[in-house]
Structures are given as structure tokens and as C-alpha cells.
Amino acid sequence: MEAYKAALKNSAFCGPEVMQNGIEKREVGKIEHVGKNDQFVKVDHVVKQEHVKVDQFVKPENVKADEVVKRNQFAKVENFRRKRRCKSISAQSINEISDLEHLDDIDGIYSPSGLGKTTSIVFSLKDQVGCLANALKIFQEHHINVVRIESRRSRRSDSMYDIYMDIETDNIRLEELIKRLKKEVNSISYNDLPIPPSPATASRITYLDDELQNIPWFPRKxxxxxxxxxxxxxxxxxxxxxxxxxxxxxxxxxxxxxxxxxxxxxxxxxxxxxxxxxxxxxxxxxxxxxxxxxxxxxxxxxxxxxxxxxxxxxxxxxxxxxxxxxxxxxxxxxxxxxxxxxxxxxxxxxxxxxxxxxxxxxxxxxxxxxxxxxxxxxxxxxxxxxxxxxxxxxxxxxxxxxxxxxxxxxxxxxxxxxxxxxxxxxxxxxxxxxxxxxxxxxxxxxxxxxxxxxxxxxxxxxxxxxxxxxxxxxxxxxxxxxxxxxxxxxxxxxxxxxxxxxxxxxxxxxxxxxxxxxxxxNNTRCIANAVSELRGDLCIVSDALRRLQQIEIEEEEELEAEREAETPRTPRQIKSN
The missing domain is CATH 1.10.800.10 (Aromatic amino acid hydroxylase)
Structure with missing residues (x-):
């Protein structure tokens, strides 16, 4: 038994989770996968902040066949995900997407923190100070746990980075997260499915990708x-x-x-x-x-x-x-x-x-x-x-x-x-x-x-x-x-x-x-908005000039009237009147 416990501690698959993150989240009596030889263990009870106490090893033939099938499906898809990480963010095939969606129905797979299911998300950021910090703040505000984070220079633009994350959340918070991220990042994919940007940022994103990719960062506000x-x-x-x-x-x-x-x-x-x-x-x-x-x-x-x-x-x-x-x-x-x-x-x-x-x-x-x-x-x-x-x-x-x-x-x-x-x-x-x-x-x-x-x-x-x-x-x-x-x-x-x-x-x-x-x-719409504002300013200036001209005309008429009143009239002018 001591040898088996040592093997459990050294297990590459569940060692970190059992010994650190997942101690209080395992179910007593649940069959857990350990090691690389299709071995399973039965959890007797949980020891907080130490390790899982193992009652006995369960041979593979004693495990239900459907449990083995589900575990193999999980391993297959997880292996596929690992191969894809930081290599490509293009959409998967229909079969691959089906495999990912099928994971939602697999029993016995838990997130380490118990906050919900584990989900993969990829988004692109401009290579500038504060961008990643602003994005991570959104995760924090929605109380979403980030299990894994990786980055690489984007293949779409040298001035951008792709950020890969494994997160733990439920569907409600995930939906709110994606809504917020769509307003902040340049592109986003959920479980490798591209999500269209919000209308407010679509034109800005296209512009950044196509024309500003080699432009040095500068403050916008x-x-x-x-x-x-x-x-x-x-x-x-x-x-x-x-x-x-x-x-x-x-x-x-x-x-x-x-x-x-x-x-x-x-x-x-x-x-x-x-x-x-x-x-x-x-x-x-x-x-x-x-x-x-x-x-x-x-x-x-x-x-x-x-x-x-x-x-x-x-x-x-x-x-x-x-x-x-x-x-x-x-x-x-x-x-x-x-x-x-x-x-x-x-x-x-x-x-x-x-x-x-x-x-x-x-x-x-x-x-x-x-x-x-x-x-x-x-x-x-x-x-x-x-x-x-x-x-x-x-x-x-x-x-x-x-x-x-x-x-x-x-x-x-x-x-x-x-x-x-x-x-x-x-x-x-x-x-x-x-x-x-x-x-x-x-x-x-x-x-x-x-x-x-x-x-x-x-x-x-x-x-x-x-x-x-x-x-x-x-x-x-x-x-x-x-x-x-x-x-x-x-x-x-x-x-x-x-x-x-x-x-x-x-x-x-x-x-x-x-x-x-x-x-x-950078486009006709922006220029039209600027012209509209300038037109309003010009109207104000034109109105001010018109008023000044009117005042000058009135003052000249008054002066002319005063001069005529002060000019003495000759006898001939008086007789003609």
C-alpha cells in the first residue's frame, strides 16, 4: 500500500490537483484516474490541505465500461487541445466541435476549484502597456478563475498577441464575460469558435488589424x-x-x-x-x-x-x-x-x-x-x-x-x-x-x-x-x-x-x-462627424459676424443721421422744402 501511495503522489496527471487544488472538491467513493497505465483509485475520504487517502486500487476490469469510454473520450479531446495550443486559432471541424460539446454530458469531471466547468478562450490584444491587465480585470470583476494562461505573438499582426486561457465558470458568467471582452479585445474565440466583435468595435478592430499593425502605440484619451x-x-x-x-x-x-x-x-x-x-x-x-x-x-x-x-x-x-x-x-x-x-x-x-x-x-x-x-x-x-x-x-x-x-x-x-x-x-x-x-x-x-x-x-x-x-x-x-x-x-x-x-x-x-x-x-464616417462639428462651429462664427455687420450698419446709419441733423441748411434748401 505504501508503494501505491507513493505512486499516487508522483502521478503526473492528478498529483498537482489532488495534492494542492482539488483536495476539498473530490467526492468520497468517486473513482479517480491516476498515472498513465489506465489505473484508477477509489477515494475513501478527503484529508484537508494534505492529500487524498487511498483505500485501495481498483483494477480496470472492475470499472464500468462506460466510465472507461468517457475517460478515453476526455483524454482524446484533451490531447487534441494541447496540440492546438498556441499553434492556430482557426475554427475546428464539425466532428471536433461535437467532441468538445459532448464533454458537457460526461459525469465525474470537475473543475479544480468547483466554480463550474473548464472552458478554453482565446483573444487577441494590442501589444501595448496595460492591455492584458485591463482584460484580466474583467475576469476578476466577474469572479472567474483563470486556471491556465499562455501568450504568443499573433500570426495576424506583429503588433498583437494572442492570449490563451483555461477558465472555470458557469454559463451565465461566461456569457457576461464574452459580452464585456468583445468591447475590449480585438478578436475572441470560445472553445475555438470565433465570436463576431460588437458593432461598436468592429470597424476599429478591422482598422487596427489592417492598417495600424505597424503603428507605434499612442494614447487615445x-x-x-x-x-x-x-x-x-x-x-x-x-x-x-x-x-x-x-x-x-x-x-x-x-x-x-x-x-x-x-x-x-x-x-x-x-x-x-x-x-x-x-x-x-x-x-x-x-x-x-x-x-x-x-x-x-x-x-x-x-x-x-x-x-x-x-x-x-x-x-x-x-x-x-x-x-x-x-x-x-x-x-x-x-x-x-x-x-x-x-x-x-x-x-x-x-x-x-x-x-x-x-x-x-x-x-x-x-x-x-x-x-x-x-x-x-x-x-x-x-x-x-x-x-x-x-x-x-x-x-x-x-x-x-x-x-x-x-x-x-x-x-x-x-x-x-x-x-x-x-x-x-x-x-x-x-x-x-x-x-x-x-x-x-x-x-x-x-x-x-x-x-x-x-x-x-x-x-x-x-x-x-x-x-x-x-x-x-x-x-x-x-x-x-x-x-x-x-x-x-x-x-x-x-x-x-x-x-x-x-x-x-x-x-x-x-x-x-x-x-x-x-x-x-481613418474613414469617411469619422471625417463626416468631424465636418459636422466644424459646421456647427462655423454657423456660430457666421452668425456672430452677421450680427457684428448689422451693428456696424446701424451705427453708420445713426452717424449719418446725426451729421445730416447737424449740417446747417441754405435758404434755397429751406425754400424748396
Missing amino acids: VSDLDKSANRVLMYGSELDADHPGFKDKVYRLRRKIFADIAFKYKYGEPIPRIDYTEEEIKTWGTVFTELMKLYPSHACREYLRNIPQLTEFCGYRKDNVPQLEDVSEFLKEKTGFQLRPVAGYLTSRDFLAGLAFRVFHCTQYIRHSSDPLYTPEPDCCHELLGHMPLLADPSFAQFSQELGLASLGASDEAVQKLATLYFFTVEFGLCKQDGLMRVYGAGLLSSIGELKHALTDKSRKIPFEPVRTSKQECLITTFQDVYFYTESFEEAKDRMRQYACTIKRPFAVRYNPYTQTVDVL
């Missing part, structure tokens, strides 16, 4: 930025050796605190307020004081127009570091832009994607106090003093957003060129105002030394031309070799729009401010 905001290139304890704070353990620990705040932040939450140290406030004050001396003679008029408002509503002072939440609320009322805390450098693609939704990823930490006039990376001195005043300008805000929209779904090469254009405009751009050169680039407006240098005769300045500018090398640790200027923000926007049209994408994108989503314009 503003909350999708949660998936990319933490993919920073450098933060906290990972400072480079040449960073001023590399050897300062206290500073690195402080940076880690800021990083943790950014990592935990989710869209829609208020930005946590920071209690800045005296040393940090002093560093901010040094930068603030020196730059304020230069702005009147160097900054563009749009920048200077918004500084007083930031001082009044956001606490821009040398003895106070503004809080991102206050600045974000201010920008939201002015141009619809909002801030999001970030731990450090983002990739160009992720940063530009934020601009498409009028979201600016903003740091909260302050540069090291040992060199307040220099920082090798963006800090809140750069963000708050360089970027915020111009993000409050409607024209500049639109220019920034259009740069972001042009990057969505673009190739790596195109994104790199757009990042270069952003660098030489938003960060280091110049413009002419009243015949004088002025600065609007945030990198210049937050760097005392280079701000002075950029407007001198020593710097090289040429007109902004996107194709030429996109090939210029960006310098980080030294002054730029060349600066690009435009006559106005409107000119920069027009040239950027022309350049964006040259980016190769099988679709266009449009930002929907009401839902804070990006509409992919």
Missing part, C-alpha cells in the same frame, strides 16, 4: 498618459556622475521623494503640494531674481503679459516656489493646458504625446544648490519660469499642441525630427517684434548666460524653416550653434502645419476637447 508618464530616462538615485548632486546623498534622497510622488500620481488627482526646504527656496530665489532683471529687454511681449498674472494668482515670488496645482488651475482657465508631475526626462514620443492633450509633464524638484545658474536637466525653475508664462498664451498653446498631435502614431524618425523642431522653437526659439529680436524659448528664458548670449551679435540667427531646422544638432551642455526665428507665433504655426502634412501616417488625428480624447480620422 487623456487618462492613457498614466501608462507612459513613468517611463522616465533618469531620476533620483540614478543621476549621472557629472550631475552637481551626484555625490550629495541628501539631495539624491530628496529627488527620490519627488520621484515617488510622480510615480503614484494618476490623472484627475490634485497635484500634491510640496513643502520646499529653505535651501530649495534660496536656490529658486537666486534664479528668479537674476532672470527677472533680463526679461523686460529680452522676453517677447506674450511672455511679459502673463508674468504679472502668475505673480498674482500663483505666487511667483523670490521667496516662494509656486505649487504645480495652482499653476495648473491657472493654465486650465487660460488655455486649457494642465500640468502633470513627472520624475525626470521622458522620451520624446511620450512627452510630445502629452502636448497633444494639452498636458505638460512638469518636474517638481529644484536644481542642486551648488550651482543655481546651471542644471543639466529640466527642473521646476526651468518649467515654471521658462514654459508657464507662454503656455498661458492661446496662440502659443495651440502651437505646442499641434506639435504633439503631429507626433501621434508617427515613425521613430519622424518623432525625432519633431522633437528637434520642438527644441529649436519651444525651447530655444526667437521671434521679431517691433523690429527687434525677442526670446520665446523656455530653455533661453530659464538660462541667464544663454539668454544674454542669444540676442548678441555673437550668436548666429536664421529664419525658421522646418525641414532645415529638423536636421540641426541639439546641444545640451553648451550654447547652441544657431538660433531660429520667426516673425510671429502664427507664422511658426503655419509652417509647422505644412510640415506636419508631410509626415507619413495612414490616418489623421483630431483632438476632441469635450471628451479629452484623440479622434483617429
Whole structure:
């Protein structure tokens, strides 16, 4: 008997189930299959959390013939399923489907957890962050146990994955599960039978399969930025050796605190307020004081127009570091832009994607106090003093957003060129105002030394031309070799729009401010919806123009009447009357 018990423990078929999962689910007196030699055992009783106590082995000839037949059917179909896993998801033949359906009538086959019958399901997901987690959440919400899960790259598209699952559920919950999954995944099969997608997602699925299979992932709604905001290139304890704070353990620990705040932040939450140290406030004050001396003679008029408002509503002072939440609320009322805390450098693609939704990823930490006039990376001195005043300008805000929209779904090469254009405009751009050169680039407006240098005769300045500018090398640790200027923000926007049209994408994108989503314009229906909305806006504008014209006509008639009343009449005119 001891040898038989040892054989039971080592059984490849029922060992894991009997010893772990299925202890409390076996029926006393039930005949169970063990081993690979058609041996069966009779369960005497169940020992919880240990193993099944075996009373005796039952020889195959003592088992009812129909029980053996059912077991052989189960083994045959199960073997067929194993061969099919992760090899093909095409539909089975009629005979194979009948074999699967016949399993529902077999007695004595139980799921390990007792939650219902075991069912196979296959669905396809886009290869992007969070897709599988979102799908698994649906299983959790419906209290469905996942017994087995496998994945493989889809044969339909290199940008998709097929997910195979064995699940335990009843028919009611399975039906609800499939309804939910049809709205979330690209394709789904139940027991190898393809299930048509819901009408709401059918066109989207076809499009993703056929045209977007090689398109890099990009956020479709503003909350999708949660998936990319933490993919920073450098933060906290990972400072480079040449960073001023590399050897300062206290500073690195402080940076880690800021990083943790950014990592935990989710869209829609208020930005946590920071209690800045005296040393940090002093560093901010040094930068603030020196730059304020230069702005009147160097900054563009749009920048200077918004500084007083930031001082009044956001606490821009040398003895106070503004809080991102206050600045974000201010920008939201002015141009619809909002801030999001970030731990450090983002990739160009992720940063530009934020601009498409009028979201600016903003740091909260302050540069090291040992060199307040220099920082090798963006800090809140750069963000708050360089970027915020111009993000409050409607024209500049639109220019920034259009740069972001042009990057969505673009190739790596195109994104790199757009990042270069952003660098030489938003960060280091110049413009002419009243015949004088002025600065609007945030990198210049937050760097005392280079701000002075950029407007001198020593710097090289040429007109902004996107194709030429996109090939210029960006310098980080030294002054730029060349600066690009435009006559106005409107000119920069027009040239950027022309350049964006040259980016190769099988679709266009449009930002929907009401839902804070990006509409992919890839078919006539989407374009018709966009035109319908634009037609409504044009009607409003046309009506406003008509009313203004009517007011002007009435005012001219009144003035004409007043002039006639004031003009003295001659005796001949009086006699003729």
C-alpha cells in the first residue's frame, strides 16, 4: 500500500490537483484516474490541505465500461487541445466541435476549484502597456478563475498577441464575460469558435488589424498618459556622475521623494503640494531674481503679459516656489493646458504625446544648490519660469499642441525630427517684434548666460524653416550653434502645419476637447462627424459676424443721421422744402 501511495503522489496527471487544488472538491467513493497505465483509485475520504487517502486500487476490469469510454473520450479531446495550443486559432471541424460539446454530458469531471466547468478562450490584444491587465480585470470583476494562461505573438499582426486561457465558470458568467471582452479585445474565440466583435468595435478592430499593425502605440484619451508618464530616462538615485548632486546623498534622497510622488500620481488627482526646504527656496530665489532683471529687454511681449498674472494668482515670488496645482488651475482657465508631475526626462514620443492633450509633464524638484545658474536637466525653475508664462498664451498653446498631435502614431524618425523642431522653437526659439529680436524659448528664458548670449551679435540667427531646422544638432551642455526665428507665433504655426502634412501616417488625428480624447480620422464616417462639428462651429462664427455687420450698419446709419441733423441748411434748401 505504501508503494501505491507513493505512486499516487508522483502521478503526473492528478498529483498537482489532488495534492494542492482539488483536495476539498473530490467526492468520497468517486473513482479517480491516476498515472498513465489506465489505473484508477477509489477515494475513501478527503484529508484537508494534505492529500487524498487511498483505500485501495481498483483494477480496470472492475470499472464500468462506460466510465472507461468517457475517460478515453476526455483524454482524446484533451490531447487534441494541447496540440492546438498556441499553434492556430482557426475554427475546428464539425466532428471536433461535437467532441468538445459532448464533454458537457460526461459525469465525474470537475473543475479544480468547483466554480463550474473548464472552458478554453482565446483573444487577441494590442501589444501595448496595460492591455492584458485591463482584460484580466474583467475576469476578476466577474469572479472567474483563470486556471491556465499562455501568450504568443499573433500570426495576424506583429503588433498583437494572442492570449490563451483555461477558465472555470458557469454559463451565465461566461456569457457576461464574452459580452464585456468583445468591447475590449480585438478578436475572441470560445472553445475555438470565433465570436463576431460588437458593432461598436468592429470597424476599429478591422482598422487596427489592417492598417495600424505597424503603428507605434499612442494614447487615445487623456487618462492613457498614466501608462507612459513613468517611463522616465533618469531620476533620483540614478543621476549621472557629472550631475552637481551626484555625490550629495541628501539631495539624491530628496529627488527620490519627488520621484515617488510622480510615480503614484494618476490623472484627475490634485497635484500634491510640496513643502520646499529653505535651501530649495534660496536656490529658486537666486534664479528668479537674476532672470527677472533680463526679461523686460529680452522676453517677447506674450511672455511679459502673463508674468504679472502668475505673480498674482500663483505666487511667483523670490521667496516662494509656486505649487504645480495652482499653476495648473491657472493654465486650465487660460488655455486649457494642465500640468502633470513627472520624475525626470521622458522620451520624446511620450512627452510630445502629452502636448497633444494639452498636458505638460512638469518636474517638481529644484536644481542642486551648488550651482543655481546651471542644471543639466529640466527642473521646476526651468518649467515654471521658462514654459508657464507662454503656455498661458492661446496662440502659443495651440502651437505646442499641434506639435504633439503631429507626433501621434508617427515613425521613430519622424518623432525625432519633431522633437528637434520642438527644441529649436519651444525651447530655444526667437521671434521679431517691433523690429527687434525677442526670446520665446523656455530653455533661453530659464538660462541667464544663454539668454544674454542669444540676442548678441555673437550668436548666429536664421529664419525658421522646418525641414532645415529638423536636421540641426541639439546641444545640451553648451550654447547652441544657431538660433531660429520667426516673425510671429502664427507664422511658426503655419509652417509647422505644412510640415506636419508631410509626415507619413495612414490616418489623421483630431483632438476632441469635450471628451479629452484623440479622434483617429481613418474613414469617411469619422471625417463626416468631424465636418459636422466644424459646421456647427462655423454657423456660430457666421452668425456672430452677421450680427457684428448689422451693428456696424446701424451705427453708420445713426452717424449719418446725426451729421445730416447737424449740417446747417441754405435758404434755397429751406425754400424748396
